[in-house]
Amino acid sequence: MKKNSWKKLKRDFLSGTCFVLLVLVFATVPGQAQQATVGLSTPELVKESTVYATVNVENAENLDAGQFDLEFNPAVLKVVGIENGSIGKTEIPVQWRSIDSGTVRVIFNLEGVTGVSGSGQLASVGFEVIGDGESELFISDGLLGDTEAKSIDTDWGVSGASSVDADLRDAETEDTPKATPGFEAVLTLTGLTTAIYLIRSGQR
Structure with a gap:
């Protein structure tokens, strides 16, 4: 027993x-932390109208600064302005400049040192549809940085951009989304900070 x-x-x-x-x-x-993703959301293009494309971000962690280039067909689209984005209640203050007739560069740097986490919009890009034909939007040379001045692992391959015939008011977007170019960190965060400073200095 x-x-x-x-x-x-x-x-x-x-x-x-x-x-x-x-x-x-x-x-x-x-x-394991979720990877951040950035993609485009575009409306139907109608000739002689102004449309807005949004640059969306998901699963950002301690986001503090970033940049990306937006490429388009200048014979069809003309950038008329770029508005600030937001994640939750935190505004993403953007600045931009033209690189060439078909490319604009957008940069941002949040105020303070706390950063922001979550999903939302990095920017809203206004286009005037000025011509006939097709224009696809692409994001390239993207870079996101956190509050410790480290690069955030980001997937830049998600896009809502599609090819649309600008002279058809009832044009249908293609069912298959167009993939954007892959992530290419061409600037270090130090270089990004320098770019922000130069743009701000040029606006004074």
């Missing part, structure tokens, strides 16, 4: 020990 009780006690002790070890293992393994 005592022998059976001892075996049961030993078995219960081992089971309890294994359970505690499993709890400790899972408690010490950190959860």
Whole structure:
């Protein structure tokens, strides 16, 4: 009788020990952070109208600064303005300049040092549809940085941009979204800070 009780006690002790070890293992393994994604959302293009394309971000963590280029067909579209974005209640203050007739560069730097996390819009880009033909929008040379001046791992391959015939008022967007170019961090965060400073200085 005592022998059976001892075996049961030993078995219960081992089971309890294994359970505690499993709890400790899972408690010490950190959860894998979700990768940030950036993509475009574009409306139907109608000739002689002004439309807005939004640059969306998802799963941003401690976002503090960033930049990207937006490429388009200058024979069809003309940039008329770029509005600030927002993540939650935090505004994303943007500045921009033309690189060439078919490319604009957008940069932003949040005020303070707290950064922002979550999903929202980085910017809203206003286009005037000035010509016939097709124009696809592409994001390139993208870079996001966090509050520790480190690059944020970002997927720039998600896009809502599609090819649309600008002279058809009832044009239908293609079912298959066009993929944007992959992530290319061509500027370090130091270079990004310098670019922000130069643009601000030029506006004075």
